[in-house]
Every structure is written in C-alpha cells, then in structure tokens.
Amino acid sequence: MSTSTHHDTAMPVRKMDFGFSAGMPLDFFADDPVRSYLSHAYWMTMPYLEPYLMRTVRTAMQGINDPVLRAEMQAFCGQEGQHFQQHARVNRILKESNPAFSALDSIEAELEADYRRFSTDKDIGWNLAYAEAFEAMTMTLSCTQMEMRIHEDMSGPIRELFLWHITEEMEHRTVCFDACHAHGVSWWRRLQVGREARAHYLGYVGRFHAAFLRLDAERIRQKDTAEKRIERERFQAAFAKQHGLRGVFSYLPWYNPRRVTIPGLFESLRAHYSSTAVTVA
Ligand SMILES: [Fe+2]
C-alpha cells in the first residue's frame, strides 16, 4: 500500500456543501437555545483554534522524516482547514442574526491573539502538547456524542456540520499524538501542558456561552419552559454517565488513541460524508 493510498482512505479531505442559509434553525439542538448556544460556544473558537493547530502541525512537520506520519499530518491540516471554514460560515450567520452579538468580537480577538502568541512564543513541544490535549478531549467527547446519537435531537444543516466534524475528528485522532511522540514530547509534559490547554480552551468556551446567554436573554426567557429545563438536566446527567471516566483515560501514561473504542456508526458516517462531499482529496 502506498503512502498516499493510506492517507487518502484513512483521512480524506472532504469539501462539503451543507447549504447554510440565514433562515436555517440556529436553535438546532432540541429547539433549545441554551443547549444550542453551548455547541455554538465551542464552534466560535474554531476559526482561531483550528488554524493554530494547523500552524503547529505544519511547523512540527519540519522535524519529521517518516513519510506516513508526514502524509497524515498533511491530511490533518486539510481536514482542519475545512472544519474552521465551515464553522466560520455558521458563526457569521449566527452573529448576523442578532446585532448584540457584535460584543463577541472582543473575545474572538483575545483568543486569536493568544493563539498567535503561542505560535511565536512557545516551543513546538508545548504547542504539540496543547494540540494533542485538544484532539484527545474532542475525540473522546465525539465518541460519547456518537454513541448517544445526540444528532437525533438536532435539526437542519448544522446537524450535518456537527456529525461530519466529529467523524473527521475520530479519523485523525492519532496525528497529534504521534507528532508528540516523534518530537519527544514526554507524557509528563503532555499532562502538564494539557491541563493548562484544557483550562485555557474551556475558559473561552465558557465565556462565549455566557455571552450568548446574556446577549440573547430576553428571547431565551420567552422560549425556555420547565420541560426544556428538565430535559436539559436529564441530558446532562445521561451524558456525564455515558462519558464516565473516558476523558480521564487520555491523561494516563499508557493512553493511546489507537486503543479507543470507536462507535459502530463511525464507518457508515465516513462513507456517507465521502459520498456526499463536493470533492474528496
Ligand atoms: Fe476539527
């Protein structure tokens, strides 16, 4: 098997057309603005986080000779490049839906400045450890989300964006881990930087979510019901139970993303998005 065949089949770069429009449902998750805004809060980071991951992986490629890993790193950058562009489209539509959301600009600028500073001031080991911490976190969350089939409570083109993204996160789950290994980033450093990275990243997610809830408070108050609140709590409890200690496993010295159990739905979703992509490279 050639290197290019290996990466073409394992991590294809799919260009998608989800048909986003201003009229699509933005309360796409269970018609609940609070739950939907939590997803949007994660996705507000993507146009800054994912280019940072790509810069990190491209820089790391300079020190790697293994042709298979290099091809996988290239494919990783191709996939992440598509992800952030698709999320930027939805973020733009979301921000245009409410003039008050221009208040998010300052959080976005701060996040972008952080990632630019990390790229220039931190060494490649630190940046790879950050990238791997994010990749491990998102991959484990994606596994739980896919197992629970939470997309069945979602609607419209954003549901497809969500499923496509988590599918590709699983496809490229080994790349940053292997790049860390190739650059001699120790488990201890991954642990230390990883804790810092998760706190940094989730801190911004929390700020975006709080801002959405504050800036759209009146509409949320009108739409929220006792049933929605109960359903939200039920979902959060079920998710925490299903996720269990999965997130913690990625902190352990013997963690390896190759040994993670991937949900059965994964293969059919890969095939589905490859067959519905505008192009596959
Ligand atoms: Fe991504």
Ligand SMILES: [Fe+2]
């Ligand atoms: Fe990723």
